Amino acid sequence: MKRTKIAQLLAAEGPAPRVLVKGWVRTRRDSKEFSFLEINDGSCLGNIQAVVDAGIPGYDSVKEMGTGASVAVEGELVPSPGKGQAWEIKATSVALIGASDQDTFPLQKKRHSDEFLRTIAHLRPRTNKFGALFRIRSELALAVHRYFQERGFFYLHSPLITGADCEGAGEMLRVTTLTPGQMLGPEGIKADFFGKEAFLTVSGQLSAEPFALALGDVYTFGPTFRAEPSDTARHAAEFWMVEPEMAFADLTDDMDLGEDLLKYCIKAVMENRPSDLELFAKWVDTGLAERLDKLVGEPFERISYTEAIDILTKAKKSFEYPVGWGKDIQTEHERYLAEEHFGKPVIVYDYPKDIKAFYMRQNDDGKTVGAMDVLVPRIGEIIGGSAREERMDRLQARIDELGLSCESYGWYLDTRRFGTAPHAGFGLGFERLVMLVTGVTNIRDVIAFPRTYKHLEF
RNA sequence: UCCCCGGUAGCUCAAUCGGCAGAGCGGGUGACUGUUAAUCACUAGGUUGGGUGUUCGAGUCACCCCCGGGGAGCCA
Incomplete structure (x- = not known):
């Protein structure tokens, strides 16, 4: 089954009997008999909420579906009885794709400073x-x-790559295949890839x-x-x-x-x-x-x-x-x-x-x-x-x-x-x-x- | 490169005059609940950026270094 992007689901005009969503868990809230998963797949700002009842296939691993984990959720797109969202997925099965260790995953549900986020530009x-x-x-x-x-x-x-050092718009970064030692050698810059100086x-x-x-x-x-x-x-x-x-x-x-x-x-x-x-x-x-x-x-x-x-x-x-x-x-x-x-x-x-x-x-x-x-x-x-x-x-x-x-x-x-x-x-x-x-x-x-x-x- | 500000728990920050290093969030455990930054209880978590010095005693004062932020120069 082909996955549907969350941007498309959130814009839905009616329920759908069977959809598949894949994305990353933003937050999970547990009840005794079921869990709420909020999932984002990057297609838009919004998340989709999935309701995961105890006992459905994959529920065993729901404890590992913490913030940051990647998951797949299959189920029915239905109007949400709760406040805060128009649609939600009533899951018929869930699967953990990639876990995210909660002790070390650096992103939290709350707001982070830009300075901190710069140090984890990959996340x-x-x-x-x-x-x-x-x-x-x-x-x-x-x-x-x-x-x-x-x-x-x-x-x-x-x-x-340019050979002209006279573009005149500022200092340039040098492009070379030479080691610092070769550059000082007898052939000098002539031994370089282009046989002359090269810049970005x-x-x-x-x-x-x-x-x-x-x-x-x-x-x-x-x-x-x-x-x-x-x-x-x-x-x-x-x-x-x-x-x-x-x-x-x-x-x-x-x-x-x-x-x-x-x-x-x-x-x-x-x-x-x-x-x-x-x-x-x-x-x-x-x-x-x-x-x-x-x-x-x-x-x-x-x-x-x-x-x-x-x-x-x-x-x-x-x-x-x-x-x-x-x-x-x-x-x-x-x-x-x-x-x-x-x-x-x-x-x-x-x-x-x-x-x-x-x-x-x-x-x-x-x-x-x-x-x-x-x-x-x-x-x-x-x-x-x-x-x-x-x-x-x-x-x-x-x-x-x-x-x-x-x-x-x-x-x-x-x-x-x-x-x-x-x-x-x-x-x-x-x-x-x-x-x-x-x-x-x-x-x-x-x-x-x-x-x-x-x-x-x- | 220059000027200013900062660096304390995973994150955001507090710590009075130099006198026992703290909170919230996050994590873990448990409880509770159609929840939605959930709530409640318990719990773990620290070489206070690094070094040197002053002092009975330094997160706090002085000096050097490292890192981050803001501003300037140069430019897009």
Whole structure:
């Protein structure tokens, strides 16, 4: 007999004479003549209650069906006479699949701290909160793909291993087959697998640009690696990034896409995983529901970098870091803009060229480039993007100006040499999107097995 | 890497001025009950993160180290 998922049973519209459920026991309550088993199979937040009468096949092992044990229950789906659930299973037989030693099983029926659950990352998806979180994460990933596919974007698999040490987006993790001793040997790096230095990618953008200039609209969605020694609640060494790239598009198109994508993804979770989302609105972040409503319901604020500096200068608030045209907008400034001044997402655009990357399109004022950052309350920067400099002479001049005479730019420049076109794109931190939607404040709690500075467990 | 806070039972925490190391939950045993964070009784459970020092006496004070959390920098 095929098992039925609990999500399906809880949504039942009528009784069923014979069902089979397999899952993990969340709690058991015993009477003299029968036991209640509450079972979760991960298909949804809810559990199904099974009533196990003494004497049915398998009842002998019911004492071993403690919290965490895996079991199979066969029986009749009937309306529950008790309070708290619409349906329950009147078991005709039960079977213990895998026992769970009650002395040592770390998960209890009560609430655990996030810090403790991080130390048992292999078991935390069995909790309500993390089960809900990873169902939402899956829904968000699906929403990203659906969004782009519905709009004619092609999904590009950009390489994870790169030989270019000039992607310029941060410190890179080295990929090698050499032992430390071999690396110091006579052949040096030439003896390595690729015969040259190799790294894990920090961005798929340089791959996406040539494909946008061929397929029109493309996006990458995959893991990204940064070796920054960042030790914060918002950084991981391995994270996922969504990077769309559009041909014949300018900065306004880029901002429109970013705003629309975020709204689409949030709506998808609201519509498709309402009960999982409700858990976060109730227990994790009481302001979540209101904030998400506002996020999808109102247009994002859009201001130029110059206007942002103006607002920050006039702000009746003392900042730790000085505000001034030409200086970077610090985390405290981002938070002030998104949380206090506007109280909603803000897109800041047209940044000074000196604080942004070489490939960003130079504006006519000679001072700024067509860059844009989407700043959201509580998270800060969630999207960073730009119009790309498509004019060969301007791009070459900027590369020379910054002294980036890297050989590897040759093929990149070819895209400007042959049939260049205006194009734009951005990077969306996928974990930050999960955090935004759930209200979870630590990136380690939205990644199955997080990899962070000095931490590589599981 | 810097600043701040913390580390006591399996988990969450308490312990006054430096003076006998505790509670709730969880576990085990039993009772009771269409129960549902069940309830009641009994019970087991500790190198107070590690080290050094001060002291008659250290969970408590000092120093070093380890680990966790929050914030900053960098960024997504």
